[in-house]
Amino acid sequence: MALAASIIGAGASFSLADDIVITDHENREVRLPAPAERIVTIPMPMASGVIALDGSDSKLVGLNPLSLTAIREGILGKIFPEANNISDAVTSTDFMPNVEALAAVNPNLVVQWGGRGPEIVDPITNAGLNTLLIKYGTEDLTRQYMTMVATAIGKPERITELVEWRDKVEKDIAAKTAAIPEDERPNVLYLGRSLSDITASGSKGNYNAWYIDLAGGKNAAAELEGSVSINREQIAQWDPEVILLNSFEPNLDVSWVYDDPILSLTKAAQNKRVYKMPLGGYRWDPPNQESPLTWMWLADLLHPEVFDYDLRAEMKKAYKVLYNYELSDADIDGIIWTAQQGDAAGYDQFKAN
Numbered sequence: 001m002a003l004a005a006s007i008i009g010a011g012a013s014f015s016l017a018d019d020i021v022i023t024d025h026e027n028r029e030v031r032l033p034a035p036a037e038r039i040v041t042i043p044m045p046m047a048s049g050v051i052a053l054d055g056s057d058s059k060l061v062g063l064n065p066l067s068l069t070a071i072r073e074g075i076l077g078k079i080f081p082e083a084n085n086i087s088d089a090v091t092s093t094d095f096m097p098n099v100e101a102l103a104a105v106n107p108n109l110v111v112q113w114g115g116r117g118p119e120i121v122d123p124i125t126n127a128g129l130n131t132l133l134i135k136y137g138t139e140d141l142t143r144q145y146m147t148m149v150a151t152a153i154g155k156p157e158r159i160t161e162l163v164e165w166r167d168k169v170e171k172d173i174a175a176k177t178a179a180i181p182e183d184e185r186p187n188v189l190y191l192g193r194s195l196s197d198i199t200a201s202g203s204k205g206n207y208n209a210w211y212i213d214l215a216g217g218k219n220a221a222a223e224l225e226g227s228v229s230i231n232r233e234q235i236a237q238w239d240p241e242v243i244l245l246n247s248f249e250p251n252l253d254v255s256w257v258y259d260d261p262i263l264s265l266t267k268a269a270q271n272k273r274v275y276k277m278p279l280g281g282y283r284w285d286p287p288n289q290e291s292p293l294t295w296m297w298l299a300d301l302l303h304p305e306v307f308d309y310d311l312r313a314e315m316k317k318a319y320k321v322l323y324n325y326e327l328s329d330a331d332i333d334g335i336i337w338t339a340q341q342g343d344a345a346g347y348d349q350f351k352a353n
Contacts, residue, residue: 022148025135026114032130035154036109040102041067042091042120043134046111046149048076048282052289052322053150053158057083061105062090066248073250074279075335079325095120099127109152137205139170142287161321162289169292170214173299176306177216186302188217189240189268190285192227194256195249198235201227207287208244215299216306217242232262242302243268246285247277253340272345275301280315280335281323289322297336301346311336311350 020032040062041047047067050060057080065088071077077084089101095113097120102110110124114133124131132152134145143163150159190208192199202224203209209219220240221230235243243266245252254274257263268274277294278284284294296309312332319327329352333339341347 020151020154022132022151024114024133024148025141025145026133028131028133030109030130030132030152032109032152036107036130036152038105038107038109039149039153040090040105040107040110042095042097042110042112043136044070045282045286045288046134046145047071047086049146049289050149050153051076051080051083052162052281053146053155054153055158055324056080057086059153060086061107062087062102062110064088064091064095065093069250070279070282074281074283075331076281076323078331079281079323097123099123102127102129111149136287137207139166139207139210139287139291142207142291146289165318165321166292169295173214173216173295173307177214177299177303180216180303180306182218185216185218186241186273187220187238188212188242188244188302189220189235189238190244190246192246192285193249194245194252198230198232199227200224200230200234208285211291211295211298212244214295216303217298232260236262236266239266241267241271242273242275244285244298245274245276247279247283248285252276253337254342254344258342272343273301275344275347276337276340278336281319290318293318297350300349304346304349312352 022030024030037059038061039050039059041050042064044064044067047060047063051057063086068088071083087105089098090105091097107129109130109132111132111134112121112124114135121131121133132148135141147159150156189200192201200221203219203222212219220238243257253276257269257274263269278297280290282288282290284290293315296314297311299307300309300311315332316327319325336350
């Protein structure tokens with residue numbers, strides 16, 4: 001990743017006056033008299049994003065409970081130990097804010113989802129708190145809200161190298177997969193949930209489907225509209241060649257497929273192509289600051305005859321830039337679940353030398 005001089009702006013800018021002015025994803029003008037020093041993030045990926053953009057956990061004063069579990073279950077809590085103690089009382093997991101808890105942490109800025117209804121926004125704005133609304137689902141939106149937050153914390157220069165990295169990796173993968181014929185692209189099923197419920201999503205506005213396509217696969221659940229509860233029989237009917245399990249459920253591993261009387265008969269199970277999504281500074285399933293690593297990991301797995309990314313080296317380089325942290329081989333094994341993937345096809349390419 002290389003530094004560059006200019007800011008890649010997308011809805012965020014400095015005004016000519018002293019204020020920082022940002023146009024958020026609901027086209028609202030968010031005006032800050034100074035860089036935000038106390039931030040609450042309610043969308044789950046954004047907490048680790050603030051830490052990566054700032055290079056510290058000092059500005060993050062509140063977060064979603066599921067952001068906190070990712071910090072504690074993943075490596076971010078090791079890199080930034082104080083992050084394990086940030087308040088998660090500011091919201092419930094369904095993004096409904098707790099105004100009393102918000103007031104208690106006294107934020108300069110609250111980041112909340114846009115496009116999901118006023119009931120999760122109005123309590124924050126009615127309390128007089130600066131609120132930045134962001135939307136989710138595409139790579140463009142990801143780059144835009146990362147830019148907004150980098151601007152809000154007074155580090156607009158930080159976003160340039162991160163966006164350039166994303167752009168470089170995306171173009172590199174896309175150039176190589178463009179030549180892969182349709183009939184050589186495996187059907188890939190990403191399951192957003194597996195234990196309490198089984199969910200899959202269609203392709204429209206679905207970030208997982210987007211990077212499956214980028215890496216040279218096809219979304220096996222493309223026929224769906226939005227995120228839908230499904231059953232094992234539906235999965236058997238699709239008969240995916242690759243199954244990706246989410247990293248949100250800590251008790252979920254690939255045995256969930258291999259030990260199941262129905263799922264074990266799918267092509268994915270028969271050919272040992274079932275993988276649990278990694279959990280690093282954040283979960284690799286949704287868009288976040290580590291997304292290019294997700295894309296490389298998946299491209300290596302779907303088309304090892306085309307891609308030969310040295311994932312361990314790429315991870316070490318990225319973590320140094322994102323968190324100023326030197327990843328050990330043991331750290332990497334923990335992030336990509338080396339011990340939990342079983343004898344998954346192609347996973348030996350990620351072993352330490």
